[in-house]
Amino acid sequence: MTVDESAPGPGAVRPGGRTARVRTAVLRAAGDVLAERGFAHLDLADVARRADVGKTTVYRRWGTATGLVADLLLDMAQQSVPRADTGSLLGDLTANARLVQRTLADPRQGALFKAVITAPTCDPKAADALHRFYAVRVEEWAGCVRQAAARGEVPEGTDPHEVIRATSAPLYYRFLTTGLPLDETAADRAATATAAAARAGAYTRDA
Template identity: 80%
Template sequence: MRGLVMELETRYGAVRPGGRTARVRAAVLQAAGDALVEHGFDRLDLADVARRAEVGKTTVYRRWSTTTGLVADLLVDMAEQSTPRTDTGSLDEDLRANARLVVATLTDPRQGALFKAVIAAATCDERTAEALHRFYATRIEEWAGCVRAAIARGEVPGGTDAHEVIRAVSAPLYYRFLASGDPLDETVADRAAAGAATAARAGVYTV
Protein backbone atom coordinates (compact mmCIF):
# COMPACT_ATOMS: atom_id res chain seq x y z
CA MET A 1 0.00 0.00 0.00
CA ARG A 2 2.79 2.42 0.78
CA GLY A 3 4.10 1.83 -2.74
CA LEU A 4 0.82 3.13 -4.19
CA VAL A 5 0.84 6.18 -1.93
CA MET A 6 4.40 7.09 -2.88
CA GLU A 7 3.74 6.53 -6.59
CA LEU A 8 0.63 8.69 -6.62
CA GLU A 9 2.37 11.37 -4.59
CA THR A 10 5.23 11.43 -7.08
CA ARG A 11 3.00 11.33 -10.15
CA TYR A 12 0.50 13.95 -9.02
CA GLY A 13 2.59 16.06 -6.67
CA ALA A 14 0.49 15.02 -3.68
CA VAL A 15 3.35 15.12 -1.19
CA ARG A 16 2.08 14.56 2.32
CA PRO A 17 2.79 17.58 4.51
CA GLY A 18 3.06 17.85 8.26
CA GLY A 19 1.77 20.14 10.99
CA ARG A 20 -0.64 22.90 10.02
CA THR A 21 -0.27 22.09 6.33
CA ALA A 22 -1.38 18.54 7.07
CA ARG A 23 -4.48 19.88 8.81
CA VAL A 24 -5.25 22.06 5.78
CA ARG A 25 -4.87 19.05 3.49
CA ALA A 26 -7.16 16.97 5.69
CA ALA A 27 -9.80 19.71 5.73
CA VAL A 28 -9.63 20.20 1.96
CA LEU A 29 -9.84 16.49 1.20
CA GLN A 30 -12.77 16.11 3.57
CA ALA A 31 -14.47 19.02 1.82
CA ALA A 32 -13.68 17.58 -1.60
CA GLY A 33 -15.19 14.25 -0.57
CA ASP A 34 -18.29 16.01 0.72
CA ALA A 35 -18.66 17.93 -2.54
CA LEU A 36 -18.22 14.78 -4.63
CA VAL A 37 -20.83 12.94 -2.58
CA GLU A 38 -23.30 15.82 -2.88
CA HIS A 39 -22.79 16.95 -6.47
CA GLY A 40 -20.52 14.53 -8.35
CA PHE A 41 -17.32 15.19 -10.25
CA ASP A 42 -18.81 17.37 -12.98
CA ARG A 43 -19.77 20.03 -10.42
CA LEU A 44 -16.63 19.79 -8.32
CA ASP A 45 -15.22 23.30 -7.96
CA LEU A 46 -12.01 24.30 -6.22
CA ALA A 47 -13.47 27.57 -4.94
CA ASP A 48 -16.40 25.70 -3.40
CA VAL A 49 -14.02 23.19 -1.82
CA ALA A 50 -11.98 26.05 -0.34
CA ARG A 51 -15.15 27.60 1.10
CA ARG A 52 -16.24 24.31 2.62
CA ALA A 53 -12.79 23.72 4.10
CA GLU A 54 -12.61 27.29 5.38
CA VAL A 55 -9.24 27.90 3.75
CA GLY A 56 -8.13 30.48 1.21
CA LYS A 57 -8.83 29.82 -2.45
CA THR A 58 -5.23 30.65 -3.27
CA THR A 59 -4.06 27.82 -1.01
CA VAL A 60 -6.25 25.29 -2.81
CA TYR A 61 -5.38 26.49 -6.31
CA ARG A 62 -1.66 26.61 -5.53
CA ARG A 63 -1.50 23.13 -4.02
CA TRP A 64 -3.94 21.17 -6.21
CA SER A 65 -4.23 23.33 -9.33
CA THR A 66 -7.10 21.33 -10.88
CA THR A 67 -10.06 19.22 -9.79
CA THR A 68 -8.38 16.13 -11.26
CA GLY A 69 -5.30 16.80 -9.14
CA LEU A 70 -7.52 17.13 -6.10
CA VAL A 71 -9.30 13.83 -6.83
CA ALA A 72 -5.95 12.12 -7.34
CA ASP A 73 -4.82 13.32 -3.91
CA LEU A 74 -8.12 12.15 -2.47
CA LEU A 75 -7.31 8.67 -3.81
CA VAL A 76 -3.92 8.87 -2.08
CA ASP A 77 -5.73 9.67 1.16
CA MET A 78 -8.17 6.79 0.64
CA ALA A 79 -5.20 4.48 0.06
CA GLU A 80 -3.57 5.66 3.27
CA GLN A 81 -6.73 4.84 5.22
CA SER A 82 -7.45 1.46 3.59
CA THR A 83 -7.71 -1.53 5.89
CA PRO A 84 -4.79 -3.96 5.41
CA ARG A 85 -5.57 -7.51 4.35
CA THR A 86 -6.14 -10.25 6.88
CA ASP A 87 -4.01 -13.36 7.28
CA THR A 88 -6.11 -16.09 8.91
CA GLY A 89 -4.26 -19.08 7.51
CA SER A 90 -7.32 -20.10 5.49
CA LEU A 91 -8.12 -19.04 1.94
CA ASP A 92 -11.86 -19.24 2.59
CA GLU A 93 -11.62 -16.99 5.63
CA ASP A 94 -9.28 -14.53 3.94
CA LEU A 95 -11.51 -14.19 0.87
CA ARG A 96 -14.56 -13.85 3.08
CA ALA A 97 -12.85 -11.01 4.96
CA ASN A 98 -12.00 -9.35 1.65
CA ALA A 99 -15.56 -9.63 0.36
CA ARG A 100 -17.06 -8.33 3.60
CA LEU A 101 -14.67 -5.37 3.58
CA VAL A 102 -15.72 -4.50 0.03
CA VAL A 103 -19.39 -4.71 0.96
CA ALA A 104 -18.90 -2.66 4.13
CA THR A 105 -17.14 0.03 2.11
CA LEU A 106 -19.66 0.15 -0.71
CA THR A 107 -22.68 0.18 1.60
CA ASP A 108 -21.28 2.88 3.88
CA PRO A 109 -23.37 6.01 3.20
CA ARG A 110 -20.38 8.27 2.67
CA GLN A 111 -17.78 5.84 1.31
CA GLY A 112 -20.17 4.23 -1.13
CA ALA A 113 -21.29 7.57 -2.54
CA LEU A 114 -17.68 8.73 -2.72
CA PHE A 115 -16.59 5.65 -4.68
CA LYS A 116 -19.47 6.11 -7.09
CA ALA A 117 -18.46 9.72 -7.69
CA VAL A 118 -14.79 8.86 -8.22
CA ILE A 119 -15.65 5.95 -10.53
CA ALA A 120 -17.97 8.22 -12.51
CA ALA A 121 -15.20 10.81 -12.76
CA ALA A 122 -12.82 8.16 -14.05
CA THR A 123 -15.13 7.39 -16.97
CA CYS A 124 -14.66 10.88 -18.39
CA ASP A 125 -11.23 11.97 -17.17
CA GLU A 126 -8.06 10.10 -18.09
CA ARG A 127 -6.01 11.38 -15.17
CA THR A 128 -8.62 10.35 -12.62
CA ALA A 129 -9.00 6.99 -14.35
CA GLU A 130 -5.27 6.35 -14.12
CA ALA A 131 -5.20 7.21 -10.42
CA LEU A 132 -8.23 4.99 -9.77
CA HIS A 133 -6.72 2.08 -11.74
CA ARG A 134 -3.52 2.32 -9.72
CA PHE A 135 -5.49 2.45 -6.49
CA TYR A 136 -7.37 -0.75 -7.29
CA ALA A 137 -4.32 -2.49 -8.77
CA THR A 138 -2.49 -2.03 -5.51
CA ARG A 139 -5.44 -3.15 -3.41
CA ILE A 140 -5.71 -6.29 -5.53
CA GLU A 141 -1.98 -6.91 -5.21
CA GLU A 142 -2.18 -6.58 -1.44
CA TRP A 143 -5.01 -9.13 -1.13
CA ALA A 144 -3.38 -11.43 -3.69
CA GLY A 145 -0.96 -12.28 -0.93
CA CYS A 146 -3.59 -14.46 0.71
CA VAL A 147 -3.92 -16.50 -2.49
CA ARG A 148 -0.15 -16.91 -2.77
CA ALA A 149 -0.11 -18.13 0.82
CA ALA A 150 -2.87 -20.61 -0.06
CA ILE A 151 -0.76 -21.89 -2.97
CA ALA A 152 2.15 -22.39 -0.60
CA ARG A 153 -0.11 -24.32 1.80
CA GLY A 154 -1.39 -26.50 -1.04
CA GLU A 155 -4.97 -25.23 -0.79
CA VAL A 156 -5.08 -24.28 -4.48
CA PRO A 157 -3.05 -25.48 -7.48
CA GLY A 158 0.34 -24.06 -8.28
CA GLY A 159 0.16 -21.54 -11.08
CA THR A 160 -3.08 -20.02 -9.81
CA ASP A 161 -3.37 -16.37 -10.86
CA ALA A 162 -3.74 -14.70 -7.47
CA HIS A 163 -4.94 -11.41 -8.94
CA GLU A 164 -7.75 -13.11 -10.86
CA VAL A 165 -8.99 -14.82 -7.71
CA ILE A 166 -9.26 -11.47 -5.90
CA ARG A 167 -10.97 -9.89 -8.90
CA ALA A 168 -13.46 -12.77 -8.90
CA VAL A 169 -14.38 -11.95 -5.31
CA SER A 170 -15.11 -8.28 -5.87
CA ALA A 171 -16.51 -8.36 -9.43
CA PRO A 172 -20.04 -9.54 -8.54
CA LEU A 173 -20.14 -7.09 -5.64
CA TYR A 174 -19.25 -4.12 -7.84
CA TYR A 175 -21.76 -5.32 -10.43
CA ARG A 176 -24.53 -5.07 -7.83
CA PHE A 177 -23.19 -1.74 -6.63
CA LEU A 178 -22.84 -0.05 -10.02
CA ALA A 179 -25.15 -1.89 -12.42
CA SER A 180 -27.96 -4.09 -11.11
CA GLY A 181 -28.77 -2.34 -7.84
CA ASP A 182 -29.40 -5.69 -6.16
CA PRO A 183 -28.89 -5.83 -2.38
CA LEU A 184 -25.39 -5.95 -0.95
CA ASP A 185 -24.92 -7.63 2.41
CA GLU A 186 -22.69 -10.12 4.19
CA THR A 187 -24.60 -13.07 2.73
CA VAL A 188 -23.83 -11.83 -0.76
CA ALA A 189 -20.22 -11.19 0.27
CA ASP A 190 -19.81 -14.70 1.66
CA ARG A 191 -21.29 -16.22 -1.50
CA ALA A 192 -18.89 -14.29 -3.72
CA ALA A 193 -15.94 -15.36 -1.59
CA ALA A 194 -17.03 -19.00 -1.54
CA GLY A 195 -17.49 -19.02 -5.31
CA ALA A 196 -14.03 -17.61 -5.94
CA ALA A 197 -12.44 -20.04 -3.49
CA THR A 198 -14.22 -23.04 -5.02
CA ALA A 199 -13.21 -22.01 -8.52
CA ALA A 200 -9.61 -21.46 -7.40
CA ARG A 201 -9.41 -24.92 -5.84
CA ALA A 202 -10.82 -26.40 -9.07
CA GLY A 203 -8.00 -24.84 -11.07
CA VAL A 204 -10.16 -22.31 -12.91
CA TYR A 205 -7.58 -19.55 -12.42
CA THR A 206 -4.43 -21.47 -13.27
CA VAL A 207 -2.25 -20.00 -16.00
Protein backbone atom coordinates in the same frame (compact mmCIF):
# COMPACT_ATOMS: atom_id res chain seq x y z
CA MET B 1 0.91 -4.44 -9.62
CA THR B 2 2.86 -1.77 -7.73
CA VAL B 3 2.38 1.97 -7.81
CA ASP B 4 5.21 4.07 -9.24
CA GLU B 5 5.72 6.88 -6.74
CA SER B 6 8.82 8.33 -8.36
CA ALA B 7 6.85 11.26 -9.77
CA PRO B 8 4.04 12.11 -7.34
CA GLY B 9 1.18 14.23 -8.63
CA PRO B 10 -0.30 17.35 -7.09
CA GLY B 11 -0.86 17.03 -3.36
CA ALA B 12 0.93 13.67 -3.20
CA VAL B 13 3.47 14.80 -0.56
CA ARG B 14 2.68 13.71 3.01
CA PRO B 15 3.59 16.79 5.05
CA GLY B 16 3.17 17.45 8.76
CA GLY B 17 1.84 20.25 10.95
CA ARG B 18 -0.48 22.87 9.53
CA THR B 19 0.03 21.66 5.97
CA ALA B 20 -1.18 18.20 6.97
CA ARG B 21 -4.25 19.70 8.62
CA VAL B 22 -5.01 21.69 5.46
CA ARG B 23 -4.67 18.55 3.33
CA THR B 24 -6.95 16.59 5.66
CA ALA B 25 -9.61 19.33 5.61
CA VAL B 26 -9.48 19.73 1.83
CA LEU B 27 -9.64 15.99 1.12
CA ARG B 28 -12.54 15.61 3.53
CA ALA B 29 -14.39 18.45 1.79
CA ALA B 30 -13.60 16.97 -1.63
CA GLY B 31 -14.99 13.62 -0.50
CA ASP B 32 -18.16 15.33 0.73
CA VAL B 33 -18.69 17.06 -2.61
CA LEU B 34 -18.07 13.85 -4.55
CA ALA B 35 -20.49 11.92 -2.34
CA GLU B 36 -23.17 14.62 -2.59
CA ARG B 37 -22.84 15.78 -6.18
CA GLY B 38 -20.41 13.60 -8.15
CA PHE B 39 -17.21 14.33 -10.05
CA ALA B 40 -18.85 16.64 -12.60
CA HIS B 41 -19.64 19.11 -9.81
CA LEU B 42 -16.28 18.98 -8.04
CA ASP B 43 -15.23 22.64 -7.97
CA LEU B 44 -12.01 23.69 -6.24
CA ALA B 45 -13.46 26.98 -5.04
CA ASP B 46 -16.38 25.14 -3.43
CA VAL B 47 -13.98 22.67 -1.80
CA ALA B 48 -11.87 25.55 -0.45
CA ARG B 49 -14.96 27.19 1.04
CA ARG B 50 -16.13 23.98 2.70
CA ALA B 51 -12.65 23.29 4.08
CA ASP B 52 -12.25 26.90 5.26
CA VAL B 53 -9.04 27.18 3.27
CA GLY B 54 -7.97 29.93 0.90
CA LYS B 55 -8.77 29.29 -2.77
CA THR B 56 -5.21 30.21 -3.72
CA THR B 57 -3.86 27.45 -1.50
CA VAL B 58 -6.10 24.83 -3.08
CA TYR B 59 -5.42 25.90 -6.66
CA ARG B 60 -1.68 26.17 -6.07
CA ARG B 61 -1.38 22.77 -4.45
CA TRP B 62 -3.88 20.60 -6.39
CA GLY B 63 -4.33 22.61 -9.59
CA THR B 64 -7.36 20.80 -10.98
CA ALA B 65 -10.28 18.65 -9.86
CA THR B 66 -8.42 15.64 -11.26
CA GLY B 67 -5.35 16.46 -9.16
CA LEU B 68 -7.57 16.62 -6.11
CA VAL B 69 -9.23 13.27 -6.90
CA ALA B 70 -5.80 11.69 -7.45
CA ASP B 71 -4.64 12.83 -4.02
CA LEU B 72 -7.90 11.70 -2.42
CA LEU B 73 -7.45 8.23 -3.91
CA LEU B 74 -3.85 8.15 -2.70
CA ASP B 75 -5.03 9.01 0.80
CA MET B 76 -7.80 6.40 0.65
CA ALA B 77 -5.27 3.73 -0.36
CA GLN B 78 -2.99 4.70 2.51
CA GLN B 79 -5.83 4.66 5.03
CA SER B 80 -7.39 1.38 3.90
CA VAL B 81 -7.68 -1.51 6.33
CA PRO B 82 -4.80 -4.02 6.04
CA ARG B 83 -5.65 -7.42 4.61
CA ALA B 84 -6.83 -10.27 6.79
CA ASP B 85 -4.80 -13.37 7.65
CA THR B 86 -7.28 -16.02 8.82
CA GLY B 87 -5.20 -19.04 7.84
CA SER B 88 -7.47 -20.17 5.00
CA LEU B 89 -8.22 -18.88 1.53
CA LEU B 90 -11.97 -18.87 2.08
CA GLY B 91 -11.60 -17.00 5.37
CA ASP B 92 -9.36 -14.36 3.79
CA LEU B 93 -11.57 -13.89 0.73
CA THR B 94 -14.64 -13.65 2.95
CA ALA B 95 -12.93 -10.91 4.97
CA ASN B 96 -12.07 -9.10 1.75
CA ALA B 97 -15.60 -9.39 0.37
CA ARG B 98 -17.18 -8.22 3.61
CA LEU B 99 -14.86 -5.21 3.74
CA VAL B 100 -15.89 -4.24 0.20
CA GLN B 101 -19.55 -4.83 1.08
CA ARG B 102 -19.41 -2.64 4.20
CA THR B 103 -17.68 0.14 2.29
CA LEU B 104 -20.11 0.18 -0.62
CA ALA B 105 -23.18 -0.22 1.62
CA ASP B 106 -22.18 2.78 3.76
CA PRO B 107 -24.22 5.81 2.56
CA ARG B 108 -21.29 8.25 2.36
CA GLN B 109 -18.58 5.82 1.32
CA GLY B 110 -20.81 4.17 -1.25
CA ALA B 111 -21.67 7.49 -2.86
CA LEU B 112 -18.01 8.52 -2.79
CA PHE B 113 -16.88 5.32 -4.48
CA LYS B 114 -19.61 5.63 -7.10
CA ALA B 115 -18.30 9.11 -7.91
CA VAL B 116 -14.64 8.10 -8.19
CA ILE B 117 -15.54 4.99 -10.21
CA THR B 118 -17.55 6.97 -12.75
CA ALA B 119 -15.10 9.90 -12.95
CA PRO B 120 -12.66 8.04 -15.26
CA THR B 121 -15.31 7.82 -17.99
CA CYS B 122 -14.77 11.52 -18.68
CA ASP B 123 -11.17 12.12 -17.56
CA PRO B 124 -8.11 9.98 -18.47
CA LYS B 125 -6.09 11.33 -15.53
CA ALA B 126 -8.86 10.35 -13.14
CA ALA B 127 -8.81 6.89 -14.73
CA ASP B 128 -5.08 6.60 -14.08
CA ALA B 129 -5.56 7.64 -10.45
CA LEU B 130 -8.31 5.05 -9.99
CA HIS B 131 -6.19 2.31 -11.57
CA ARG B 132 -3.34 3.17 -9.21
CA PHE B 133 -5.67 3.04 -6.21
CA TYR B 134 -6.97 -0.41 -7.07
CA ALA B 135 -3.49 -1.66 -7.97
CA VAL B 136 -2.41 -0.87 -4.41
CA ARG B 137 -5.46 -2.53 -2.85
CA VAL B 138 -5.35 -5.65 -5.04
CA GLU B 139 -1.64 -6.12 -4.36
CA GLU B 140 -2.25 -5.74 -0.62
CA TRP B 141 -4.75 -8.63 -0.65
CA ALA B 142 -2.91 -10.77 -3.22
CA GLY B 143 -0.69 -12.02 -0.42
CA CYS B 144 -3.49 -14.19 0.94
CA VAL B 145 -3.66 -16.07 -2.38
CA ARG B 146 0.11 -16.54 -2.42
CA GLN B 147 -0.12 -17.99 1.10
CA ALA B 148 -2.93 -20.28 -0.03
CA ALA B 149 -0.75 -21.52 -2.89
CA ALA B 150 2.09 -22.19 -0.45
CA ARG B 151 -0.32 -24.23 1.71
CA GLY B 152 -1.47 -26.19 -1.34
CA GLU B 153 -5.02 -24.83 -1.25
CA VAL B 154 -4.86 -23.66 -4.87
CA PRO B 155 -2.86 -24.90 -7.87
CA GLU B 156 0.61 -23.64 -8.59
CA GLY B 157 0.47 -20.74 -11.05
CA THR B 158 -2.77 -19.29 -9.67
CA ASP B 159 -2.88 -15.58 -10.48
CA PRO B 160 -3.37 -13.87 -7.10
CA HIS B 161 -4.52 -10.58 -8.58
CA GLU B 162 -7.25 -12.22 -10.64
CA VAL B 163 -8.55 -14.06 -7.59
CA ILE B 164 -8.84 -10.83 -5.59
CA ARG B 165 -10.53 -9.01 -8.49
CA ALA B 166 -12.96 -11.88 -8.95
CA THR B 167 -13.93 -11.75 -5.27
CA SER B 168 -15.09 -8.13 -5.32
CA ALA B 169 -16.31 -7.94 -8.93
CA PRO B 170 -19.83 -9.31 -8.24
CA LEU B 171 -20.25 -6.81 -5.42
CA TYR B 172 -19.31 -3.84 -7.58
CA TYR B 173 -21.58 -5.11 -10.35
CA ARG B 174 -24.52 -5.44 -7.95
CA PHE B 175 -23.73 -2.02 -6.47
CA LEU B 176 -23.51 -0.19 -9.81
CA THR B 177 -26.21 -1.92 -11.86
CA THR B 178 -29.01 -2.87 -9.47
CA GLY B 179 -31.00 -1.47 -6.60
CA LEU B 180 -30.65 -4.70 -4.65
CA PRO B 181 -29.28 -4.55 -1.10
CA LEU B 182 -25.58 -5.23 -0.70
CA ASP B 183 -25.41 -7.42 2.39
CA GLU B 184 -23.10 -10.01 3.95
CA THR B 185 -24.95 -12.79 2.15
CA ALA B 186 -23.85 -11.34 -1.19
CA ALA B 187 -20.31 -10.91 0.11
CA ASP B 188 -20.09 -14.47 1.43
CA ARG B 189 -21.51 -15.86 -1.82
CA ALA B 190 -18.87 -14.02 -3.87
CA ALA B 191 -16.07 -15.24 -1.62
CA THR B 192 -17.29 -18.85 -1.65
CA ALA B 193 -17.65 -18.93 -5.43
CA THR B 194 -14.22 -17.41 -6.00
CA ALA B 195 -12.50 -19.75 -3.54
CA ALA B 196 -14.11 -22.77 -5.21
CA ALA B 197 -13.10 -21.56 -8.67
CA ALA B 198 -9.55 -20.88 -7.52
CA ARG B 199 -9.24 -24.37 -6.00
CA ALA B 200 -10.50 -25.83 -9.30
CA GLY B 201 -7.76 -24.02 -11.23
CA ALA B 202 -9.91 -21.38 -12.92
CA TYR B 203 -7.41 -18.61 -12.18
CA THR B 204 -4.16 -20.32 -13.15
CA ARG B 205 -2.19 -18.33 -15.70
CA ASP B 206 -2.49 -21.20 -18.21
CA ALA B 207 -6.27 -21.09 -17.86
